[in-house]
Structures are given as C-alpha cells and as structure tokens.
Amino acid sequence: GQSLEQPSEVTAVEGAIVQINCTYQTSGFYGLSWYQQHDGGAPTFLSYNALDGLEETGRFSSFLSRSDSYGYLLLQELQMKDSASYFCAVYNNNDMRFGAGTRLTVKP
C-alpha cells in the first residue's frame, strides 16, 4: 500500500529556517510535490521533485532522495505569512496522494 509520513506540527520564529520532512512508501513512484494551504483556503503548489537533489524557488527549497524514499521542504527567512499547513504529495503510476500535513506556526 501507500503511506506518507510528515510531522504534524512545527513552530519557528520569524527569520528562522525550518525543514519539514516527508517519508513515503509507494509503488510506481514518479515524484514528490509540496503544497501550502492556509486556513480556509485551497492548496497551492510550491514545488516538485522527480529526480534526486535540491530544487530552489526563492525562499523555498525542496529535496528528494529516491533511494531513501525521503524528501523535505526547506523554508528560509520565515515570515508570519508562512504560517499554514504544508502537505507532501506523492505521484505514482495512477494518482496523486497527500500526506496528513504539517502545521507550521511562525512566531514573532
């Protein structure tokens, strides 16, 4: 079967760096994506990794290790507006499935 594991909550202060980990188990793996969702809002796409390594997009970076079935989202220079839930999502042969989400709280 499929499974995705990510921490349920993370707290950090403004300006800090935070890393949200995701481990997965699936067959027919294609890639790993990250989505951000503010309370009451829709998930929005942040990044996608199909190959091993680091992808950087502004303050956000995402990493994938296919051999370890592991990835992470790195958020730098945290801002208050980054307080949200972050989901990793696995793409396989058939579909796109989400983890349970990590709630990030950024404190002043």
Add this chain to the structure above:
Amino acid sequence: EAGVAQSPRYKIIEKRQSVAFWCNPISGHATLYWYQQILGQGPKLLIQFQNNGVVDDSQLPKDRFSAERLKGVDSTLKIQPAKLEDSAVYLCASSLLGQGLAEAFFGQGTRLTVV
C-alpha cells in the same frame, strides 16, 4: 487564465439526503481530481479522471458516491445518501497532465455539512 471553479461553496443537508458538487477545470487540463478533506487532515483522493476516463477510484465509496466527467471537461460528484461522516470540504483540482508532470490547481472547494 481562469482558475478551477467549484459550486456551491457551502452546502448543509440532513443525513440520508443527496447532494451534488460541480467542478469546471482550467481549460485544456486533461487531468481532474476530486479530493475529500476532513478538518485537520490531508486531502484524500476520491477519484482521478484523465480526459473522461477514470484513472483511479479505489478510495471512492461507491455504494454512496459517484462521479462523472462529461466530454472530458466539467465534472460532478454526487453523494446519495449522505452520512454524518461525509462532512468535509470537497476539493476539485486539475492539471495539464497526470503523474506530476504538471502542477495541480485547486478550486476553493465545497464545504459540506451533514446534520
């Protein structure tokens, strides 16, 4: 470009009643997803369409849920009869292609409350 449109935004029904949700994906997007998101949880995939064919509906409770995608464009998701545990936000998303070859764009969702 216009985003993914969903309606209604909110719906309150009594248990055992039926309800339908509508989704209009971004023009040209071949892949359409329906997710159920219960408060505090991640989106759970209910069904994925590629054009008007079903790619995956393994997590769709087929005794009460049904979905169709007409002419590979709009889609409807129906629940009949509804149960209390169906209370959730129903999200529709679309992408150009499946398998993560393109990002998925989500609609604002329909918040269903079953009382």
